[in-house]
Amino acid sequence: MTLSGYEALFFWIFALSAIFAGLLTVMARNAVHSALFLISSLVSVAALFVIAGAEFIAGVQILVYVGGVMVLFLFVIMLVNVGAEEMGREEIFNKQKQVTASLIFCFLLVGGVLYAVSEGYRGLQAINSQKVAEQTALQAARTQRLGTGATGTSRITEDTQNLGALLYRYGSLPFEIASVLLLVAIIGSVMLARTLKQEASADDVDPETLQEEIASDPELAKLELRSE
């Protein structure tokens, strides 16, 4: 797979913007700015997915990450108070020693990972260069068979159909497990985010703790009576 022409140009544009937005996510002082930079990083990575030929995953990325997860993040940022951080009174990074140690670790990791990628890719090319030459021609022939889009210049990919077939034919058990995981996550987050009042009205508090809390908040005693 080598990109060329405008694909290469847009690859570099979106790669650089993804990396810069990621850096700014980590370095922004205000958590809301962090979230907005993370959104732009995710959108750039979605564009990279399109360039790599995974249009469906790019759409899912935009819908689920940007439309769902990041809105949840912004809600929680608004719920917890971040005023002190914005005013510049609080240090946003850890203590100097921890930051230095972790940055040294990260630079070592950068070196190691980049070395592993370049060496591994050279090995992969040595194994596959013959196959790539053969299969590129076959791939071009497969592309020719696809139907054309409305403009007549682009082809309509069948990757989404293939992904769906793969998901339901070979990945149906993981699919079901993922749905159970999501159900558990929904119930778990509802349970975790309950207030003491909600817990008391469901009669779900340790009695001793409840007696202590009633001393400071008499409202809780009424809830306790109502549940019995």
Place this chain on the structure above:
Amino acid sequence: MLNFFIPTLAFLFQSRLVDGLSRMWESAKQPDLSKFLVVGALLFIIGVAGVLTRRNIIVIFMSIELILNAANLNFIAFSRYLQVTNPANAVAGQLFAVFVIVVAAAEAAIGLGIVIALYRNKETIWVDEIDLLKW
């Protein structure tokens, strides 16, 4: 003798430098799998740096999302690479990316629920002030 060697060495060094740069330019004009992997690795390491250095628990969660996204980028790049090395039209990497997105969504929901419960009890979002288990 010296008059001959220094310009020759300079020429050789220069040509090697220019050679290396032009080779880099040539490979940058045609990005392949390794460029995708490099971008994924850099995003991953930015995420790791964020988890290790920030104090704000919400920004730490965002860095974890960045890490998961870098893993997704690698899956997609290898899926594309397998499409040109395998006879079958392989989309298994995209399948894995779907599951990674599902797990990321579940993790965000649970994690933010924990953040809200923690904020209600401790009145802080700084991770170095949440030290109940430390003695």
